Amino acid sequence: MRMSQLVGRRIKEDPKDAKTVSHKFLIRGGYVRPVSAGIYSLLPVGKRIVAKIEKIIREEMNRVDGQEVLMPVVLPAELWQESGRYESVGSELLRFKDRNDKPMLLAMTHEEGITHLVRTEINSYKQLPVMLYQIQTKYRDEARPRAGLIRVREFTMKDAYSFHTDQADLEKYYVRCHEAYVRIFRRLGMKNVLSIEANSGMMGGKVSHEFMAICDCGEDTVITNSDHSYRANREIAVAAWKFDKGEPLPLEKVHTPGAKTIEEVADFLGVKAENTGKAVFYQDARTGELVFVLIRGDFEVNETKLGNAVRIPELKFADDAAILAAGAVPGFASPVGIDGKKVRIVIDRSAAESGNLVVGANETGYHYKNFNFDRDMAGAECLVADIATVREGDPCPLTGEPLVFSRGIEVGNIFQLGTKYTESMHCEYLDRDGKARPMVMGCYGIGVGRAMAAVIEQSSDEYGPIWPLSIAPYQVQICAVNPGKDNVGEVCEKLYADLQAAGIEVLYDDRGEKAGSMFSDADLLGIPFRLVVSPKTLADGQAEFKLRGSRDAERIAVEEAIPLLKRKIEAENAKYL
Known part of the structure; x- marks a missing residue:
């Protein structure tokens, strides 16, 4: 190609709205052009890079026995209604009606589409396992697009789906796909990509891994120890916390006028935040059910862990009216005396396993000293769980060493979905005895444009990208x-x-x-x-x-x-x- 004929001009100055290295250079180098917030056109040099990324992905998917398909971007709402996600997914799913007034949607992912396809084509154990993949446009009505191609509304994704007779077969194949992902990111020339344990989120399933390209602009937190033997994202990370109960002292009600926050109460009573218990209230965003959380004052609630513990997909902070209706007083609340049959009470391990804490007395201007969970909540209906957010420097659960925080861009993710979709959508096979059973699914995704941006974040200098030869234009x-x-x-x-x-x-x-x-x-x-x-x-x-x-x-x-x-x-x- 001659530069005199190449479409796409180079720009000297950084775009005003570009905050990340990749965003700046993708615009300045003539790789992409914005059309609307989070929506971009690819210019010829950008398209050449994307084509090479896709070629590598195809080669590795074929290497693990994948078969390429292509599903529509526009899907009928009834498929997502079958799976239950049409109602559970929020406004990021773009819903609309066609000219015949039929509810439709723009797919942000294709679990429903592939399950519908497979149930029409496969009906016997003899046809399993099978993996189908596509490289296709997706649309997510992202509220806050940012960082160029790192968080967009329209994007290209490789999404693959495997179907199996049982969980054991899925687990064997999951390992093969994990190895394929390691090869893909190495071949793309990424310098530092970590596979970490992750939360499955809206995708469902119990086991999932995210592949994180480590870089300063990443919007995800990667938590590791020094030798990377422990790796997790912030949503599910745990630590080897040790709590001291000590000798329990008598429960004592004390006057704490005007002291509502942990800092105010600790200062007023002359104790540390770790000697207090913090009450945090949430509601089920769909039903309004109140969730009352008690956690030690020096910790923060991890809302993903909490949602998983109480099996509520979407939580919101509770309003004062709901708190008062439960018999608690905002700013002076504790679970002491609260009816666990009317309110979901969740006690974090930090509060359950620490002794003599200062907690609210459910009366304005008063707190209890010396709260001990085993004694003061004996017989109460509540759930004890690890719902605390890990802090940098907390002890590693494997080695006890201080945990280290890094920033990363999620460039790929894989999930063991199980039967979440196949049961609800009746995607079944006949086993050796002729009995119908739901297929067991896995799911494997890579963001193509995001991968291109992540390479720049890891491989560039002050003048522009330094493309690895494998994907250079x-x-x-x-x-x-x-x-x-x-x-x-x-x-x-x-x-x-x-x-x-x-x-x-x-x-x-x-x-x-x-x-x-x-x-x-x-x-x-x-x-x-x-x-x-x-x-x-x-x-x-x-x-x-x-x-x-x-x-x-x-x-x-x-x-x-x-x-x-x-x-x-x-x-x-x-x-x-």
């Missing part, structure tokens, strides 16, 4: 300095033709721009290998060879350029195998 860029002088244009034309004939992907900057502008554009394009031909180099029969990201360049004979590039490309490709 071109392998070589020729820069012609003063192409109208001293035979520069003619030499570059021959190099351009010979490189193409050798099967090397080449971008030829034939525009005759000034050297500074030309090199600035080349940095934004991030192509791994660069050949610079100028009157000065040709005076010695040479060209300048440079690696993107390296300050050093070397002179090589023009006739040695193609053999050298072939060797370099072969060596570089070997890194990703």
Whole structure:
């Protein structure tokens, strides 16, 4: 491709709304253009990168016996009504009616679509296991799109779904897919990707892993120990907390006028936050049911853990009216004396296993000292669970070492879905005895555009992306300095033709721009290998060879350029195998 014909201009200044490295360079380098908030067009160089990402994904999915399909973006609402997600998923699911007044939706994921497809095609254990995948457009009506391609509304995703006769077969295949994902991200040239335990969320299922590209702009928190033997996201991470009950002291009601917050109560009574119990109230967003949480004052509630513990998919903070109706007083609440049959009471381990805490007395201006769960909640109907958010430096559950926090971009996720969808949608097979059984499902996703952005976040400098050869838009860029002088244009034309004939992907900057502008554009394009031909180099029969990201360049004979590039490309490709 000639730069003079390439669609997509380079931009000198950072876009005003771009806060992340990838967002800045994807716009400035002419890879994408915004159409609306969270919606982008891909320009030719961006499309070339995406095509290479998709090619690698296809190769690895085929390697684990995947079969490619293509499902529609628009689905009838009835499929999601069968699974129960039409009602449970919030406003991020874009619902609409067609001209016949039939409820429809834009799919953000295709569990329902693939389950519908498989139940029409597979009916015997002899046809299982099977894995089907697609690379398809999705739409999620994201409330706050951000960071360019990292969080968008319309996006391309590889989503794969496996179907099995039983859980044991799913678990064996899950390991194969996990290994395939490790290979994919290595081949994409990502420098630091961790597989971590994760919460399944709206997807359902019990076991899931997220693949996190570690980088400063990541919106997810990755929690590890020093040797990465423990890895989890913030939603499910646990720590080896040890709590001290001590000798229980008598429960004592004390006057605490105006002291409502943990800080105010601790200061008023001269104790530490860890010697207090904090009451936090939630409601089921669908039913309004009140959930009363007691947690030690120096901890925060992990709402994902809480939702999983009480099996409520969406929680919201409770209003004062609901709290008062339960017999508690906002700012002075505790579960002491609260009827657990009317209110869901959840006690975090930190409060259940600590002794002599200060908690509310359910009376304005008063607290109890020396609350001890075993004594003061004896016989009460409540749930004790780990619902606390892990803090940096808390002890690792495996080694006891301090836990370390990092930031990451979720570039892939895999789930053991079980029978969540196949039972509700009657996707069944006949076993050896002719008995109908629900198929057992797995689900495996990769965000294609997000992967491209994550590579930039991990592989760039102040001038632009440094593309790994495996997904670079071109392998070589020729820069012609003063192409109208001293035979520069003619030499570059021959190099351009010979490189193409050798099967090397080449971008030829034939525009005759000034050297500074030309090199600035080349940095934004991030192509791994660069050949610079100028009157000065040709005076010695040479060209300048440079690696993107390296300050050093070397002179090589023009006739040695193609053999050298072939060797370099072969060596570089070997890194990703």
